[in-house]
Amino acid sequence: MNRLKVYNCISAKFSISVGFLLSPFFLFSQSVLKDSLLQEVTLKSAVDYAIVHQPQIQQSLIDQQLLETTIKSKLADWYPQINFNYNLQHNFIIQTTVIGGNRVKLGVNNTSAGLFSISQVLFNKDVLLANRTKTDARLQARQLTSNNKIELAAEVSKAFYDVLSTQQQIKVSTTNIQRIEQSLKDAYNQYTAGIADKIDYKRATIALNNSMAAKRSNEELLKAKMETLKTLMGYPVSANLNIVYDSLQMEKEILLDTLQKANYAARVEYKLLETQRRLLQYNLKYNKWSYLPTASLNGAYNLSYQNNNFSKLYDNNFPNSYAALTLGFSIFQGGKRKAGIQAAELELERNNLDIVSFKNVVNNAYTQALANYKSNLENFKALKDNLVLAKDVYEILRLQYRSGIKAYLEVITAETDLRTAEINYYTSVYQLLASKIDVQKALGQIVY
Template identity: 80%
Template sequence: MNRNLQLMRQSKIMVFTACDKHNRVAVKLFVNSFFLLCPFFLLGQSMGKDSLLQEVTLKSAVDYAIVHQPQIQQSIIDQQILETTIRSKLADWYPQINFNYNLQHNFIVQTAIIGGNAIKLGVNNTSAGQFTVSQAIFNKDVLLASRTKTDARLQARQLTSNNKIELAADVSKAFYDVLSTEQQIKVSTTNIQRIEQSLKDAFNQYKAGIADKIDYKRATITLNNSKAAKRSNEELLKAKLENLKTLMGYPLSASLNIVYDSLQMEKEIALDTSQEANYTARIEYQLLETQRRLLQYNVQYNKWSYLPTISANGAYNLSYQNNNFAKIYSNNFPNSFAALTLGFPIFQGGKRKAALQAAQLELERNSLDIINLKNSVNSAYTQAMAVYKSNLENFQALKQNLVLAKEVYDVLQLQYKSGIKAYLEVITSETDLRTAEINYYASLYQLMASKIDVQKALGQIVY
């Protein structure tokens, strides 16, 4: 940055030196404008680069998704919409002041017979201005908005939190899925290198007359299968990376540089299996509790419908009347009033009673939702923990298998080169090693994914 500024200052000096006296003012304006706008261009470029991740770890992938995923952004916008709706509803508590204006020309003035005489009721031209003010004293709609605003905001935040939790779990699983496929490609690459070396050894032994051509043909078949498996996984990796980008809200044209530490991951597989499910820690339960309070307010709201609506209001009216349109505003006959209005619906065909019953039934249904959630959380936790324990046992067994497969392959490879073992045994051990490596990494990522499910069931993923 400092070097760029020095070059800009040098350029500025060169420009002034090269220009004649007549053009220096214009050039000075141009250069100064350039210096003023340059930081914004640099800032824009910096922000564009910063929006991409240089290295994608699990944490950075989740953090990026929480900020950039459209669904989360929509949830935040929903919170903002709710805030404006609350302000709109609560505005009815304030005095409502209005002004109305009217200008009217009567082509035929109304006439009435009074005492046997025909008398015109009015003039040819009238104009009126009305200032009105009203203040709600009791209004069930405004009262409901006032009492539910806190829980309504809480519910909006909880919905956003729930979406973040679901997104974090999905991104984590997609991340592990990508890692699993990448590891399979790396295993295939290493496997291909080993087979190519074995193929070379088998061919040399065939040329030397030590072995027949079956050995190197078998090696060729195994090599072709490994290359095909690698190409297949490479295509699958593209789709899985695109899925991860979509979940993260990451630019589709940008690349993801996945970074991870298998040893560190192994250290993080441990989980306290003695924990018990606590459905009150789940965001779903908290949402239902908030919904329950809102439904209780709704029941109260429908009970308020039996009460009258009370408001205070007043008006000041300007009344201009004149038969001569040019002098219409020369005569004013104002009037004003203040009033207390009470509105009481006497009979609505059972509408209020039906609405109250519906609100009470919704509240009862919410209670059943809480019971159902409690049962489902316990079931989900039991299932997630069973899968985790199963994957843990499988991982430990496959880890041991990997060590044994590597030892067997190394021994058979030496024995084959010494002419003790047949090449078929080398191929078999190599296949076992490749399978053991793939299964080991696949089991590791399955174990981490199942750990995510357990933590989610326990309500330990919090945003």
């Protein structure tokens, strides 16, 4: 949308011909915006959209790219390092020394040098660590992204169900308002016919006002819940979400195998801890490698030009070259290496305790999620039966009231019971689906 505003400003300032030239950009930007929206938002499409567009997931993918560039930067030290240095120097005062009683100048007025150097690392603990850990480092980055996707999928699913629950409450209120309006009409007709007093008519009016207030309240809540879902999805704020769902299909999806056992090994968090343990094991080796010497091959070829006359500086070259093997030994560092090894061992031990703790957390989380699911399942079954009964009671009392057998108060009570039964039923459906997500997450069955 910002791009469209910029193009509109440009076309207003420039001539019509320039406007025609820019028109393809208008069409392109509009097409991109249109393609980024969903015509119909199902649970699956909402989660898929969030996985692609949510900023947190995009940041995780960028972190993977940053890690890849860091690995390449570290591994580049394994390759031969070739350098060239150029120097041009004029000596205002040449160093003089006395040799055999004679004063001798050491050097000439003008010098120039070109240094080609090459070095090859044979052993260096930093480069070796980068080479050994690159696979696990990449795996850890992918696992972190996967974990973020799983968390996001669960949050989007729950927000989606929350929106559906509120939408159903609005629909229930709409249906209830229609029923009360019909009851109000019946009560008014009986009042005008002298069959009943105005109390029934006023009670129906009160019930209608309450239902309309409840509907308006849910409509405002729905706006907030829609914005929450948009935020989780990374959906444009100015766009609308056209939520579609199959209530019958959702009711079929509520069942879950409750005989499954907690499997912490299937959780991506456990895999992350295992990857972290391997990286910590490499870190321990890295600190132990600090006792080993560094080794490298070095070589250079130097071009050396010297002349007192600057114009003839490059007439004569006095080159030199060398090759060397360099070994570096660290003899004493004040106990730094020993402390580093101890710290690495403690970090590894702490990671092992993290794994033990995580196993207990998974078992507890699964137990809690399963208990919540079973509780919601029983509640769903009871509320489903209550809904059927409430409908039957309301229809019977409504007919009896029209026949003059029952008082209108009983009809109002039946309407309230029916509305409550409908709201409770639909709420129980979405609570059950949300609790099912918690069970699946605890079992590690949500995978990305």
